[in-house]
Amino acid sequence: MKIFSAEQMRAWDAYTIRHEPVLSIDLMERAAGRCADWLLAHFGQETGFMVFCGMGNNGGDGLAIARMLLAAGRRAGVVILESRRQGSPDFLENLKRLQAASGAIFLLAAGDAIPDVPAGAVVVDALFGTGLNTPLSGHAARLVEHLNGLPNTRVAIDLPSGLFADRSAVGNPVLLATHTLTFAAPKLGLLLQENAPFTGEVHILDIGLSPAFESATETRFQLATATLVKSRFRPRNRFAHKGNFGHAYLAAGSLGKMGAALMAATACLRGGAGLLSCHVPRCGVGILQTALPEAMALPDPDETRLTTLPGETSRYNCAGIGPGIGTSTQTAAMLRSCLAKFQVPFVLDADALNLLAKDESLMSLLPAGSILTPHPKEFDRLFGAHDSDFDRIETALAAAERLQSVVLLKGHHTFIASPTGSGYFNTTGNAGMAKGGSGDVLTGLLTALLAQGYGAEDAALVGVWLHGKAGDLAVERQSYESLLPGDLVARLGAAFRQLYP
Ligand SMILES: NC(=O)C1=CN([C@@H]2O[C@H](COP(=O)(O)OP(=O)(O)OC[C@H]3O[C@@H](n4cnc5c(N)ncnc54)[C@H](OP(=O)(O)O)[C@@H]3O)[C@@H](O)[C@H]2O)[C@@H](O)CC1
Numbered sequence: 001m002k003i004f005s006a007e008q009m010r011a012w013d014a015y016t017i018r019h020e021p022v023l024s025i026d027l028m029e030r031a032a033g034r035c036a037d038w039l040l041a042h043f044g045q046e047t048g049f050m051v052f053c054g055m056g057n058n059g060g061d062g063l064a065i066a067r068m069l070l071a072a073g074r075r076a077g078v079v080i081l082e083s084r085r086q087g088s089p090d091f092l093e094n095l096k097r098l099q100a101a102s103g104a105i106f107l108l109a110a111g112d113a114i115p116d117v118p119a120g121a122v123v124v125d126a127l128f129g130t131g132l133n134t135p136l137s138g139h140a141a142r143l144v145e146h147l148n149g150l151p152n153t154r155v156a157i158d159l160p161s162g163l164f165a166d167r168s169a170v171g172n173p174v175l176l177a178t179h180t181l182t183f184a185a186p187k188l189g190l191l192l193q194e195n196a197p198f199t200g201e202v203h204i205l206d207i208g209l210s211p212a213f214e215s216a217t218e219t220r221f222q223l224a225t226a227t228l229v230k231s232r233f234r235p236r237n238r239f240a241h242k243g244n245f246g247h248a249y250l251a252a253g254s255l256g257k258m259g260a261a262l263m264a265a266t267a268c269l270r271g272g273a274g275l276l277s278c279h280v281p282r283c284g285v286g287i288l289q290t291a292l293p294e295a296m297a298l299p300d301p302d303e304t305r306l307t308t309l310p311g312e313t314s315r316y317n318c319a320g321i322g323p324g325i326g327t328s329t330q331t332a333a334m335l336r337s338c339l340a341k342f343q344v345p346f347v348l349d350a351d352a353l354n355l356l357a358k359d360e361s362l363m364s365l366l367p368a369g370s371i372l373t374p375h376p377k378e379f380d381r382l383f384g385a386h387d388s389d390f391d392r393i394e395t396a397l398a399a400a401e402r403l404q405s406v407v408l409l410k411g412h413h414t415f416i417a418s419p420t421g422s423g424y425f426n427t428t429g430n431a432g433m434a435k436g437g438s439g440d441v442l443t444g445l446l447t448a449l450l451a452q453g454y455g456a457e458d459a460a461l462v463g464v465w466l467h468g469k470a471g472d473l474a475v476e477r478q479s480y481e482s483l484l485p486g487d488l489v490a491r492l493g494a495a496f497r498q499l500y501p
């Protein structure tokens with residue numbers, strides 16, 4: 001699913017009006033109708049609503065929604081935040097229609113006291129949408145901050161007011177929505193980690209905008225939906241043998257961190273690698289061979305950490321390095337010889353990324369077609385400090401192109417920067433997965449997909465989706481609190497099945 005900018009949304013809106021054809025006011029009626037239906041379906045008969053409207057088209061939506069809620073027999077009050085200018089034409093038309101339907105309207109000018117919101121009423125935020133051009137200030141900012149302080153549920157129309165579709169709003173006043181009902185397509189601002197506190201649950205409402213425009217319009221960013229991921233998934237040939245699924249090399253673990261190695265190794269085998277050789281320090285050999293007899297062990301000469309590359313490197317067709325390896329100088333040297341000797345795609349995670357951050361010259365050794373999987377802190381260590389996630393995704397795309405590799409920025413919606421210049425946001429996963437070990441499982445899974453011959457972009461899309469889906473399936477039997485990375489591995493099979501044709 002494509003992610004549209006505010007400008008593309010305006011063009012899509014205008015194209016639909018011209019070509020359907022439909023009057024702009026009727027398109028607004030359709031959009032408001034979808035929101036009203038959603039609100040009526042989600043909140044019981046006893047729930048009242050307070051709709052806060054600006055004077056642009058977002059406010060026009062709000063007025064139409066209020067009229068529809070009243071027509072459905074619900075209690076709905078309307079507060080209009082006065083602006084310097086006259087309202088937009090569709091706002092003014094909806095104002096007339098609401099007045100004709102005897103809706104109660106309160107005009108809020110600068111300096112006025114904000115009307116009380118009844119306990120239990122749902123706040124509908126139709127103040128500003130994609131037309132916001134500067135950070136909120138003055139009485140608009142005060143209103144948003146006041147609404148944020150109330151215990152009421154808040155539903156934002158199109159965007160939480162104060163949020164920009166395409167640039168950062170860090171530090172600005174923004175409405176904290178419980179739900180966001182956004183029109184037709186996701187907006188970039190709704191997907192970035194920094195905005196997760198503001199968007200609440202995001203729901204994309206189909207308002208019947210032109211499908212022709214949608215398919216003809218190029219976008220830089222896409223959502224990695226199940227449909228997209230299925231198109232990249234490669235079902236197995238029934239007559240295949242283990243040699244068809246690659247031989248993965250996994251360097252993981254150190255004294256006290258053998259759990260990370262085990263989680264990655266198990267995920268690698270559950271992810272479908274034909275063979276797995278796991279390079280571990282001596283102290284980890286017994287642990288690995290006992291807990292995961294399916295994996296072969298490559299014991300390092302050192303007891304507690306990885307120091308020396310195994311002699312034979314030609315038998316592996318991909319390498320995963322990082323989980324639990326630490327950042328000692330011996331391990332850094334081992335990583336350097338790995339990068340220099342293995343001519344295969346790599347998955348680098350955790351301490352391997354920290355080692356890369358400490359020594360920039362390692363980055364130039366990275367073979368094309370590899371995958372880096374930093375979380376935001378590791379990302380900033382690698383690529384420098386960033387003020388916002390909008391900046392991070394630009395850096396990720398530039399780095400992906402420079403390295404001809406995938407840069408995967410972990411987060412609420414993990415971002416996959418492809419060397420082709422495309423950016424994808426993952427759609428699976430949940431807060432229960434925020435636990436040590438989750439990343440090790442992803443490393444193992446991505447390594448498995450590279451072993452099976454997936455290119456880096458497809459491996460990242462399929463791997464990140466499966467990882468999140470396994471988490472979503474696991475949480476049905478657990479809770480967000482109790483979920484363990486091992487539960488993700490246990491549900492990987494069920495997640496794979498969802499991709500079967
Ligand atoms: N796309 C679609 O298909 C459809 C889109 N629809 C809806 O249209 C919405 C976009 O509407 P929009 O373009 O009228 O902009 P909107 O968000 O209402 O804001 C503009 C108003 O805010 C004001 N304003 C701006 N910044 C400000 C600030 N910092 N502080 C204070 N004021 C500020 C600005 O004033 P001005 O800058 O002109 O003085 C103007 O009055 C979109 O989000 C969706 O809800 C649906 O109806 C149908 C289908």
Ligand SMILES: [K+]
Pocket residue numbers: 058125126127128129156157158159160161
């Ligand atoms: K809004």
